[in-house]
Amino acid sequence: MRRTRAAAATAITVSLLSAATGCGGGSTGAEGGSNTASKELTYWASNQGPDMAADEATLGPELKKFEQRTGIKVKLEVVPWPDLLNRILAATASGQGPDVLNIGNTWSASLQATGALLPWDTEHFDAIGGKDRFVESAIGSAGAPGQDPAAVPLYSMSYALYYNKKMFREAGIEKPPATWDELVTTGQRLSKDGKWGLAAEGSNPSNNIHQAFVLARQRGADFFDAAGKPAFDGPATVDAVKQYVDLMAKDKIIAPGNAEYAQNQSLQDFANGKTAMVLWQSAASSFKAHGMKEGDWGVAPVPVPAGGVPGTGKNTNSMVAGINMAxxxxxxxxxxxLKFVKFMTGDEEQKILNKAYGSIPPVKAAQTDTAFATEDLTVLRTTLATSAAPLPQVPEESQFETAVGTAVKELFADAAAGRPVTTESVKSKLTKAQQQMAK
Known part of the structure; x- marks a missing residue:
């Protein structure tokens, strides 16, 4: 017997909540329910800066500007990334959420399947200036193919390899690594005297997924098959996860303590000179907030396999990263x-906000500003245009991030504790994660 669409959406939400929260925690929306006052909106913003206070300082004047222009007050809450998905899923299940919210673009199809988000049909896009204002790849990461998008692109990003120029000079290293073999060799030269070659966030499931996804794509594989079914424990995906965890377990270029690192802790170590390299998305503003100056760091594309060139064949070297507004x-x-989304995605605000966060405007007209032609952003823009791929836009994507990201977290914990990380142990963790998808 086929379930109704509403019942299916409810089942997806409950399933995601179970996977994401474990004990069913998260907001019931009590502190941010939908407004009955026509002159007030609640807005959950994602933590884009080095901390929530920085986001409040960045967004506060812009929200005040919107209020002055429209008479609509925006009640802001900045939600940390480790909490954001749980909060959103709880709100979709209870029906008590904010009016407007930021979502990671990889969650778009999952949240779309709950039926809780406003579909961006032609009428709604026309209300904010039209769909064709946005970069096509950004729209492609706003919902499942063939459906009206569930959100609107707000900030676009891609991953890059950031490196500490001073540490490279002192080690006699002339250029950043272009391949994974070179990354390991370079990292081992830099891992001495209490300092390490590469930073990681082993306790950050989302970051774990992003790295594993790229390494799987470089092997011609994905974590979902062509039919959209989970395929976590195939040989290529096992090898991809093992390669990433082996940067700590075997290659010894990531500090064991990084197994416990959560959101943004790797950036602080990089800025403080404890690690020489970090794989991150749009990190410049965070480096500056931690005391670094322009010129202290360099930026290069994420490495590819030996003999590869980013953008050709299997050499994907980033996910299509970004933040959407729903x-x-x-x-x-x-x-x-709709007025608030139009304001936040307007040309003027896109330049202001993306400059502040070191990201790339997904609005075409805003990209022409010379502020987005820096070395950092040129690498990021080129990556997005030539060698980035979207994470699977399937309803189970959010649950996938939690299940596989946690499996990688557990493997990093094994590596930090000196327990062997083998092909068999990686496969076992990924098989367990795949089995969780059916529950």
């Missing part, structure tokens, strides 16, 4: 929410 369907202020 509206809860049950908001009592749809008109105000």
């Amino acid at each position: 509206v809860f369907k049950n908001t009592d202020n749809t008109d105000g929410a």
Whole structure:
């Protein structure tokens, strides 16, 4: 017997909540329910800066500007990344959420499947200036193919390899590594005297997924098959995860303590000169917040296999990263929410906000600003245009990030404790993660 669409959406939400929260924690929306006041909106913003206070300082003046222009007050809450998905899933299940919220673009199809988000059909896109204002690849990461997008692109990003120029000079290293073999060799030269070659965030499931996804794609594989079914424990995906964890377990270029690192801790170590390299997305503003100056770091494409060139064949070297802006369907202020999204994605605000966060505007007209022609952003823009791939836009994507990201976290914990990380142990963790998808 086929379930109704509404029942299926409810089942997806409950399944994701179980996987993401374990004990069913997360917000019930009590501190941010939909507004009945036509002159007020609640907005959950993702933590884009080095800390939440920095985001409040960046967004506060812009929200005040919006209020002055429209008379609509925006109640802001910046939600840390480790909490954001749980909070959103709880809100979709309870029906008590904010009016407008930021979501990771990789979650778009999963949240779309719950039916809780406002679909961006032609009428809604026209209300904010039209769909064709946005870069096509950014729109492609805003929902499942063939459906109206579940969100609107807000900030675009890609991964790059950032390196500490001073540490490279002192070690006599003339250029950043272009292949994974070179990364290991370079990292081992730099891993001495209490310092390490590469930083990682082993306790950050989302970051773990991003790295494993790229390494799998470089092997011609993915974590979902052509039919959209989970395929976590195939030989290529096992090898990809093992290669990443082996940077600590075998190659010894990541400090064992990084197994416990969560969001942004790797950036602080990099800025403080404890690690010489970090794989990150749009990191310049965070480096500056930690005391670094322009010119202290260099940026290069994420490495590819030996003999490869980014953008050719299997040499994907980043996910299509970014933040989307969504509206809860049950908001009592749809008109105000559309005005707010139009404001935040307008050419002027896109330049202001993406400059502040070191990201790339997904709005075409805003990209022409010379501020987005820096060395850092040129590498990121080129990567997005030539060698980045979107994470699977399938309803189970959010659950996948939690299940596989946690498996990688557990493997890093094994490596840090000196327990062997073998092909068999990696496969076992990934098989267990795949089995969780069916529960």
